[in-house]
Amino acid sequence: MPIHEYECKACGHQFEFLLLPTTTAAPACPECQSQDLDKRLSGFALSTAEITKARVKQARKALAQSKDYKDKQVAEAEHIKEHVAEYMPPRD
Ligand SMILES: [Zn+2]
Incomplete structure (x- = not known):
């Protein structure tokens, strides 16, 4: 299950977004709902x-x-x- 790590460019909040095969919506910041995100490379992304x-x-x-x-x-x-x-x- 790929977990992507994002950093919100708007407020700097860092969060993980679990990308399910059924997920069609773009990830948004849980703090400010901004979709202006930086995708971070995570060493923990692999199971x-x-x-x-x-x-x-x-x-x-x-x-x-x-x-x-x-x-x-x-x-x-x-x-x-x-x-x-x-x-x-x-x-x-
Ligand atoms: Zn944010």
Whole structure:
């Protein structure tokens, strides 16, 4: 669900506008009803699912480009193991 962030040019009020597929009306400032708005880019505009999807896509692309992917994975796993052993000694 895309949430767009706007800043009202008239009064400076910042608000989020949820753009539904059924929404036909232009967003207006909830404070002064002005439609003179600045659309702001929001890092929170994407849902977690969309971000995850994008990351999986990116990871797959990287995997396809990486010939020594498995070696890297093994090296990383070894590194994590060492790291964990170093900072988290096994408990009895
Ligand atoms: Zn306003």
